[in-house]
Amino acid sequence: MRKLIHLIPFLFLFLPVTLEAQKVLDTIDTQFGRMVIFSNKTWALVKTNLFDGVMNVRIHKIMTTQQDVPYTLPWNNEICFTTRNNDLSKLKDTIWLCLNDEVHSEFKIPVPGVVTSRYGPRSGRNHNGIDLNLNTGDTVVSAWAGKVRYAKYNEGGFGNLVIVRHYNGLETFYAHLSKLLVFPDQEVQAGEVLGLGGNTGRSFGAHLHFEVRFYDAPINPEEMINFESKQLKNENLFVHKGLFRPGAKPSDFYEAHPDEPSEQQQVVNPPVVKVQQTKFYRVKSGDTLTEIADRNNTTVSKICQLNGIKPTTLLQVGRSLRIK
DSSP, X not given: OHHHHHHHHHHHHHOOOXXXXXXXXXEEEETTEEEEEETTSOEEEEOOOOOOOOSOHHHHHHHHHSSSSOOOOOOOSSOSOSXXXXXGGGOOSXXXXXXXXXXXXXXXXXXXXXXXXXXXXXXXXXXXXXXXXXXXXXXXXXXXXXXXXEEEEETTTTEEEEEEEETTSOEEEEEEESEEOOOTXXXXXXXXXXXXXXXXXXXXXXXXXXXXXXXXXXXXXXXXXXXXXXXXSOSEEEEOGGGGSTTOOTTHHHHHOTTOHHHIIIIIOOOHHHHHHOOEEEOOTTXXXXXXXXXXXXXXXXXXXXXXXXXXXXXXXXXXXXOO
């Protein structure tokens, strides 16, 4: 065993293993890092570099510096909910999330089953997700690309649970699995298998409990997903405090506050035409304002006006620029 441990760093240099290509059977923590055992009888060492958990710099900056109460979202592989003090009902602004951007442009329905229980009040408490029908052993896939934050048995009722943090600013929960096929800190793509459906934890019959959360606060998944067509309703999600009212139904906040026209007009319920015309561009390496303007049939001065920047502003890779 001692000889094997000494050989691990050298073998790793010559062993080409693609993490996405094989199913993960087990992980073992060694003095050199986490050893991952794959279904094709190969293994690899995974570097466990410190990660601050920030998948979307733009959104995290808004949440931590531009709100009356700074919101936190740590990266923790051991606990399901990373913070208990994120009261999203106190959000000051409406925040735009691009669910599918140019780099991560895919969405996949986690399982194709029908909805058996919706978001909202149930048995005296709030059901924070959507239940989807499946058979034990059916594959469950990631809705968007991201990074696995949590993958283990949860004693709080979820059973075998996988949590993925996504580049669009959301986290998704996949509960009651019969088997886990990913490990913490693993990067996954939209549609990549996370585990097999089951009936573990506090569950009565095989199904997938699927949650969507923003900074640890649950959102009704039907705000963004049409579970009948298996497609996104819109690639743009406008997050506002009304989404976090207990049991909120899709777009419920718009109709529930007719006495607040000024707030609705400014941040909550912009005219449909304006929402459809708004367009954003995510800056790539080597981009210049002139090139971005030319590719999108606009002008540098218009982009500067929409984003409050100057023609000489240095563009940060990954930044979202409004171009229309």
